[in-house]
Amino acid sequence: MFVLPYIITTVCGRSRTSDDDENGNTEGLTMNVSVPPRRAFPEDETRLPWLALLLDAYAVVDKGVGIAVNRGKRKLRKRPACTEGCDTCCRANTDIPTYPLELAGMTWYAIEKVQESDRTALREQLSSQGETPPCPFLLGNSCAVYPVRPIACRQFIVFGKSCSSGEDPFYTRREDVLTPIRDYTDEAIFIMLPFYGITRDHDKVNAIKNNFMHTKVQNIFSCNWISLAERMSSFDALGSEDRRKRSGV
Ligand code: SF4
Numbered sequence: 001m002f003v004l005p006y007i008i009t010t011v012c013g014r015s016r017t018s019d020d021d022e023n024g025n026t027e028g029l030t031m032n033v034s035v036p037p038r039r040a041f042p043e044d045e046t047r048l049p050w051l052a053l054l055l056d057a058y059a060v061v062d063k064g065v066g067i068a069v070n071r072g073k074r075k076l077r078k079r080p081a082c083t084e085g086c087d088t089c090c091r092a093n094t095d096i097p098t099y100p101l102e103l104a105g106m107t108w109y110a111i112e113k114v115q116e117s118d119r120t121a122l123r124e125q126l127s128s129q130g131e132t133p134p135c136p137f138l139l140g141n142s143c144a145v146y147p148v149r150p151i152a153c154r155q156f157i158v159f160g161k162s163c164s165s166g167e168d169p170f171y172t173r174r175e176d177v178l179t180p181i182r183d184y185t186d187e188a189i190f191i192m193l194p195f196y197g198i199t200r201d202h203d204k205v206n207a208i209k210n211n212f213m214h215t216k217v218q219n220i221f222s223c224n225w226i227s228l229a230e231r232m233s234s235f236d237a238l239g240s241e242d243r244r245k246r247s248g249v
């Protein structure tokens with residue numbers, strides 16, 4: 001298959017399209033999409049087997065998002081509005097659903113992977129987190145846990161114009177909000193289910209049919225991120241060898 005040099009990168013849970021011009025030109029609406037490769041952390045995935053499930057699932061989600069964006073562009077004749085640094089959604093959304101496996105991923109990433117230069121700011125933000133937006137992982141206008149941001153963020157993409165301050169496009173212009181492709185979301189959940197002790201294919205199919213994952217969902221704002229800030233501090237106080245031994249999530 002001939003794939004044009006078209007790259008979709010999700011930016012802070014949103015999508016940036018590299019072939020779109022600055023003027024809102026919709027050239028490229030019928031182009032094929034290549035999606036970002038699966039993120040890989042080989043050492044961590046060996047030590048934390050659940051991490052491989054999460055990254056596999058995210059790769060499937062990202063593939064589905066890429067295809068859905070391409071479909072949306074053709075259908076709406078609009079480009080995705082999401083660009084790097086556009087963060088109104090991270091500042092405005094009061095409900096950011098996450099699954100326990102995703103929370104484990106964000107916890108792991110914050111403790112072990114966030115760069116030195118961002119750690120103090122993130123710790124302070126997590127420590128003072130309330131139950132309202134902005135998202136505690138929004139640093140400046142970027143997502144501090146971007147490689148492992150939740151499915152909800154990965155799939156939240158808006159076409160046309162970018163969201164205005166305080167706008168929830170689900171209510172103001174639902175037609176511009178990307179509709180994720182159910183099959184990809186289901187496949188991602190299928191991959192994640194062993195984390196919850198559901199390992200047989202038959203049971204996984206039933207779990208998906210019965211919306212098992214809906215019973216697990218948590219709003220990001222209801223989580224105790226203060227304890228994550230404390231764990232980051234404990235991790236930072238360790239020497240490098242001890243960090244390797246102690247870093248299990
Ligand atoms: S356009 Fe809306 S959904 Fe997209 S990145 Fe900006 S604020 Fe978020």
Ligand code: SF4
Pocket residue numbers: 012013089090096135136137138139142143144145146149150153
């Ligand atoms: S986790 Fe928070 S900061 Fe990151 S993309 Fe989602 S809402 Fe934005």
